[in-house]
Amino acid sequence: MIKLVGSFLSSQNKFRAVFYSVIIGNILIWSFLFSLPDGNLHLKIYDVGQGDAIFLRTPGGYKVLIDGGPNNTILDYLGEELPFYSKKIDLLILTHPQSDHLTGLVEVVKRYQIDNLWISGTSNKTRLFSEWQELLQKRNIPTTVVKQRDLMVFPDKTQISVMWPKSALLVSDINAYSVVVLVSYGNFDALLTGDADKQVQPYTSDSGHVEVFKVPHHGSKNSVDLNYLQTISPDVSVISVGSKNSYGHPSPGVVNLLENLGSKVYRTDKNGTTEIVSDGKSWYTKTN
Amino acid sequence: MKKLKTKSPSNRSKLGILLALFLLAALFFWRFSTYEGPVCEGDAKFTATLLEESKVYDNWQYFDIEGYNIKAPSELKISYGDKLQIAGEVKKGRLTDPEVKVVGGSKLHKILFLIRSNLKSRIFEYLSEPQASLLAGVTLGAKEDLPKDFYESLRKTGTVHVVVVSGYNISVVAGLMIGLSRFIRRQLAIVLALLAITFYTLLVGADPPAVRAAVMGSLAFTAVFLGRQRFSLYSLLLAAAIMSLVRPLVLADIGFQLSFLATAGIILFRERILNSLKFLPKAFNDDLSTTLAAQSLVVPVIFYHFGSVSAISPVANAIVLWTIPLATIAGFIFLAASYVIPFVATIISWVIWAILTFFVILVEASSKISFTQLTFTPKEILPLIIYYSLLGGLIIYFKYVRVVKTK
Numbered sequence: 162m163i164k165l166v167g168s169f170l171s172s173q174n175k176f177r178a179v180f181y182s183v184i185i186g187n188i189l190i191w192s193f194l195f196s197l198p199d200g201n202l203h204l205k206i207y208d209v210g211q212g213d214a215i216f217l218r219t220p221g222g223y224k225v226l227i228d229g230g231p232n233n234t235i236l237d238y239l240g241e242e243l244p245f246y247s248k249k250i251d252l253l254i255l256t257h258p259q260s261d262h263l264t265g266l267v268e269v270v271k272r273y274q275i276d277n278l279w280i281s282g283t284s285n286k287t288r289l290f291s292e293w294q295e296l297l298q299k300r301n302i303p304t305t306v307v308k309q310r311d312l313m314v315f316p317d318k319t320q321i322s323v324m325w326p327k328s329a330l331l332v333s334d335i336n337a338y339s340v341v342v343l344v345s346y347g348n349f350d351a352l353l354t355g356d357a358d359k360q361v362q363p364y365t366s367d368s369g370h371v372e373v374f375k376v377p378h379h380g381s382k383n384s385v386d387l388n389y390l391q392t393i394s395p396d397v398s399v400i401s402v403g404s405k406n407s408y409g410h411p412s413p414g415v416v417n418l419l420e421n422l423g424s425k426v427y428r429t430d431k432n433g434t435t436e437i438v439s440d441g442k443s444w445y446t447k448t449n
Numbered sequence: 450m451k452k453l454k455t456k457s458p459s460n461r462s463k464l465g466i467l468l469a470l471f472l473l474a475a476l477f478f479w480r481f482s483t484y485e486g487p488v489c490e491g492d493a494k495f496t497a498t499l500l501e502e503s504k505v506y507d508n509w510q511y512f513d514i515e516g517y518n519i520k521a522p523s524e525l526k527i528s529y530g531d532k533l534q535i536a537g538e539v540k541k542g543r544l545t546d547p548e549v550k551v552v553g554g555s556k557l558h559k560i561l562f563l564i565r566s567n568l569k570s571r572i573f574e575y576l577s578e579p580q581a582s583l584l585a586g587v588t589l590g591a592k593e594d595l596p597k598d599f600y601e602s603l604r605k606t607g608t609v610h611v612v613v614v615s616g617y618n619i620s621v622v623a624g625l626m627i628g629l630s631r632f633i634r635r636q637l638a639i640v641l642a643l644l645a646i647t648f649y650t651l652l653v654g655a656d657p658p659a660v661r662a663a664v665m666g667s668l669a670f671t672a673v674f675l676g677r678q679r680f681s682l683y684s685l686l687l688a689a690a691i692m693s694l695v696r697p698l699v700l701a702d703i704g705f706q707l708s709f710l711a712t713a714g715i716i717l718f719r720e721r722i723l724n725s726l727k728f729l730p731k732a733f734n735d736d737l738s739t740t741l742a743a744q745s746l747v748v749p750v751i752f753y754h755f756g757s758v759s760a761i762s763p764v765a766n767a768i769v770l771w772t773i774p775l776a777t778i779a780g781f782i783f784l785a786a787s788y789v790i791p792f793v794a795t796i797i798s799w800v801i802w803a804i805l806t807f808f809v810i811l812v813e814a815s816s817k818i819s820f821t822q823l824t825f826t827p828k829e830i831l832p833l834i835i836y837y838s839l840l841g842g843l844i845i846y847f848k849y850v851r852v853v854k855t856k
Contacts, residue, residue, distance in 0.1 A: 177771075181771070181775070184803075184807055185800060185803040185804060185807075186803075188803040188806050188807060189799060189800075189803045192803075192806070233596070234596070236577075236578040236596070237578050237579060237596045237598070237599075239577060239578070240577035240578035240579060240580070240581075243577060245576075245577070245799055245802045245803075245806075246799065248574070248575075248577065260506075260507050268573075271570065271573065271574075272573045272574055272577075272581075287507065288505060288523055288524065289505075289507075
């Protein structure tokens, strides 16, 4: 060991040591500079296969993660997204505890510092869910069961408001209890819906136009209600779905409906990860 | 390689060597003829210790045990080190929904597993992907957490060997103990080094490449202890002999084949290749000649098993390989620090992150160059024989030419 360190520092290797240090130093400095907030809101609907995982970086650099997808792909995305010196997620939202939304979060909770966790309060009988519950207790994560009108406002004025679920509702379907949130910054609104489909739309009585609509339940046959869709008239609709999934998602009828209403449709199985960037006034989409 | 100085042995010791060789051959014959491998089709019933984590999905979980691939309901709760009694029907090497009973467990394995998972969780808490699982691979030989895409890039660029515990890891572990010899008696330090090698090898899961490195490392350190010259090629052959005696199936293990051949290649050819590459910059030719030497014997076997080989591998390795020893040492220091001084561990983890980021970026970039894969029909034995006989012929030819020249 001492020999190894010694040989590394010997005069013969001094040039090498300097060379390596320059490379390492440069990587650290440049990645630090690139990690600083750019003053825009970034919303990314990740391509994670058949499931949901959505990341939001606010203009001030606050980080929100909504669902973790059906596998651990989310860890690679977070590795790119978060800087090397911070493993902090300001708000984590689990829309509902089904494996296509929950699986990736188990490792996320183990590896990242979660400042707030929002859940819908429903439970599931799976092994995955009991493992998740144990983990939350063990890691002592501040958890809130949220309901309509709950709200988080970040210092940069980005607002996350809960549209669903309503407090007292009794349906056997876990999907119907999904946490639905509206992300607002300036004039920009994005509605993120989990799997809360047509049976619970409209989520609130005072719904209005949104720029971005994350289509509920991977665009399934019953995902959207026509009247509600007309009310929110989204400019962009994103369907988070895996290619060749066994459920036949998304339904061609739903895709047609969205397109006929003048909404541009992005699908993670065809377009890959879909990113929307906004400065609060205008916005644009980016795919790879 | 240096020429070995040997005294001409007397007739009596010649007879002794002959007898020893005969006994050894008999031992091998007995071991191999009485060995029974896993069944490929039909009924199977066996008891074995689970030596990996089961992959649990919604309805089913999957694990490998004793050469079998098992598919069992996800409700079944089993953990690393459990002794399982399994009975069922094998179809194409897989047992679907067999009868599984936990009939005991290995304390040692469970403790090792706990230590390993704890060390891994430290890495995952401080670093992000894919640097985290890369470090887990480099220090603990953990391949199970590597992101699929990244693993594919490693394979494509011929750099996947960095996540295999090898001679370097073993020498660092033993070196730590030998370093203590300043403070304690040298003999004691060597005993500690051997214990450390054994513990570390068990900790990383005792894969064939790790065992190969551990046996060779132990032989090397014992040779130093006994004051004898060490002959790497002999210790490599001895390691292979011991391993195949204990577990004949190891010869069919791809990891064992690659590790054995790569080491042999390095021992035989590295110096010579380095001598003929002296015109290249020093920072570059060291790793390049090691890679070329290793690959000279490994390439046909990779062709045989996978049907494709990375043409960019020597260049990719020469550019990125310097990061791995640095990351390994820094990784060991980081792991120790994470239990004592978290703040220091954080700083070290940034440096490791930067080192491995360099590795990741270059590996990803070179995996995207399209013309780098040479493909071939897999499982053909003839090209293998032709290649090795040609190589053997070349070596003999060059030796002969050299002898003529020096005369």
